[in-house]
Amino acid sequence: MTRHLIDIEALPPGDAERLIARAVALSRGARPEACRGEIIQLFWEPSTRTRVSFELAAHRLGLRPLSIDPERSSSTKGESLEDTCRTLAAMQPTALVVRHAEAGTPQRVAGALAGTGVAVVNAGDGARAHPTQALLDAATLADEGIDWAGARIVLLGDLRHSRVARSAFSLYRRLGVEDLRMSGPSALLPDPDDPAFRGVARVEDIDAALDDAGVVVCLRIQRERIRALSLPDADAYHAAWGLTEERAGRLRPDARVLHPGPVNRGVEIAPGVADGERSRILRQVRMGVWLRMAVFEWVAGAAESTPSA
Numbered sequence: 001m002t003r004h005l006i007d008i009e010a011l012p013p014g015d016a017e018r019l020i021a022r023a024v025a026l027s028r029g030a031r032p033e034a035c036r037g038e039i040i041q042l043f044w045e046p047s048t049r050t051r052v053s054f055e056l057a058a059h060r061l062g063l064r065p066l067s068i069d070p071e072r073s074s075s076t077k078g079e080s081l082e083d084t085c086r087t088l089a090a091m092q093p094t095a096l097v098v099r100h101a102e103a104g105t106p107q108r109v110a111g112a113l114a115g116t117g118v119a120v121v122n123a124g125d126g127a128r129a130h131p132t133q134a135l136l137d138a139a140t141l142a143d144e145g146i147d148w149a150g151a152r153i154v155l156l157g158d159l160r161h162s163r164v165a166r167s168a169f170s171l172y173r174r175l176g177v178e179d180l181r182m183s184g185p186s187a188l189l190p191d192p193d194d195p196a197f198r199g200v201a202r203v204e205d206i207d208a209a210l211d212d213a214g215v216v217v218c219l220r221i222q223r224e225r226i227r228a229l230s231l232p233d234a235d236a237y238h239a240a241w242g243l244t245e246e247r248a249g250r251l252r253p254d255a256r257v258l259h260p261g262p263v264n265r266g267v268e269i270a271p272g273v274a275d276g277e278r279s280r281i282l283r284q285v286r287m288g289v290w291l292r293m294a295v296f297e298w299v300a301g302a303a304e305s306t307p308s309a
């Protein structure tokens with residue numbers, strides 16, 4: 001059966017844990033499985049770390065990655081997204097890696113590719129899901145031996161427009177984290193009935209939210225998904241809602257600071273915190289390659305065990 005990675009919720013039981021453990025093992029020198037075939041990347045939205053780390057992950061496994069720039073493809077001549085993806089799938093790559101501003105696009109693509117044996121990997125869809133970011137964040141923490149059941153994890157900033165937050169909370173709940181918190185300006189917090197934030201405490205006072213936190217994840221303001229919103233300027237936002245040097249200085253000595261990137265220094269996080277000893281930002285980036293290798297092994301393993309895909 002073809003394995004797609006669309007979101008955390010659709011992962012079969014145990015597979016998130018297996019992908020995280022495999023990424024950690026690869027980062028510690030486990031031998032990668034040799035894979036053959038091609039990966040086609042279709043990014044309708046800009047990316048630095050996700051696109052390049054999928055590409056490096058493919059190279060390190062022996063898969064050949066190709067990146068299509070949709071702006072220079074026949075999408076611009078009226079071809080539907082489904083037809084573009086079916087056309088690429090007809091060339092029989094192992095997987096399409098898809099990023100799109102519209103939530104639900106990876107599911108649409110997976111539907112269009114039904115029966116082809118070509119997997120779809122979600123590299124971020126709108127504000128809905130970014131499963132490999134959540135998995136690589138968890139792998140970064142697992143690598144340091146985090147105790148999921150005892151962890152207090154706090155996400156700060158623009159939760160409302162964040163696909164990273166939605167996937168992260170889904171994954172952390174699955175891993176058994178009970179103490180999940182969020183804090184940010186009310187205009188950037190999700191609707192109270194948004195199911196993606198079930199069980200996450202909304203703490204209005206940022207300093208109270210950070211109290212005794214073991215993990216703090218800073219999120220940038222997702223301006224590309226905000227049409228009209230009045231927000232304070234960068235300095236005022238930083239003072240009110242950023243992880244300033246002072247706030248970071250009051251964190252628990254063993255607290256870790258994560259950020260999925262891109263980082264807006266001096267807005268959601270102080271430069272000294274982003275570069276400081278608590279920061280795991282570049283470890284996240286490094287783990288991203290190992291995690292995406294684990295994802296390709298997972299996808300390719302399913303393809304090999306399918307007799308006539």
Ligand code: CP
Nearest residue numbers: 047048049050260261
């Ligand atoms: N974290 C993340 O998705 O970064 P990019 O947009 O650079 O891929």
